[in-house]
Amino acid sequence: MPTILVADDDANIRELVCLFLRKDGFTTMEAGDGKEALAIYGSTPIDLVVLDIMMPTMDGWTLCKELRKTNTDLPLLMLTARGETWEKVKGFELGTDDYLTKPFDPLELTVRVKALLKRYRIGHSQTIQLGQVTLDRQTYKIMRGKDVVSLPLKEFELLYKLAETPGQVYTREQLIDQIWGIDYTGDNRTIDVHIKRLRERFNTITDFHIDTIRGLGYRLEVEE
Structure with missing residues (x-):
């Protein structure tokens, strides 16, 4: 099954997201900030990244930009409390594929993850x-x-x-x-x-x- 990396400085959010993803059969990995997420990505095969914007050390904007430098075919889903239109636009301009604001429905998150994985599987052919x-x-x-x-x-x-x-x-x-x-x-x-x-x-x-x-x-x- 695909491996999903969840990057969020809120441990409770990470636990909730990973719980629902694992129930659907996904393998999950966790990172508390963008720098840690980038290190995990560099050492482990990752199929999709769920990332928060406001994280210490390296925020979600920078993480998104860095990931896109090395992989244009990696599905990215921003999960954040910041839902202003300009922030969504910035996220898409930096390369995110989807954007979900907090508070969120974990079931909707898993559906979006599945949709992104299907979309990218099409793109690989x-x-x-x-x-x-x-x-x-x-x-x-x-x-x-x-x-x-x-x-x-x-x-x-x-x-x-x-x-x-x-x-x-x-x-x-x-x-x-x-x-x-x-x-x-x-x-x-x-x-x-x-x-x-x-x-x-x-x-x-x-x-x-x-x-x-x-x-x-x-x-x-x-x-x-």
Whole structure:
């Protein structure tokens, strides 16, 4: 299971976060400040970091910046009592992927951690082959022979998500969480709109098709 590093100078917060993460099967490590967190990261394989902003020795801003210098593919989730808009903006500018303010619901934290890990697992794959069709996540293009199709980002990520596991059914809620993010507040019927557009774009391609599973969601099938 993934290893989560929790960096917070409040021992009670660390204990609470680690307790809920371990209940979901994650391995956890703790750091009381940014400097200690950076040392642990340098000596132990870490899959995701939950970090506070206000910590002694090295604060969360600096820790975030230092981690991003060495690894652009490390999921970072800021967990802090500081919830001003400018602080959130600064966090995202420094490279955090998600931002949760205290007091927080530990169950929501674990859901956000899982969503981030899923999102980054998508990012680690570079291409997917569907018959003669290639999905290239580096360029966000789809190729079939000499034909190249460029898609809007969300359409590409939706197709890529479905293509990762052909035959698996995804609910609208799962696709919203994994593509648009847990903070998305729009109508989940946006999935139907994007699926319709994908079908229209690839209606002449027979390598794959997207099925509607009534009452459940969608799945992608590869033609034999």
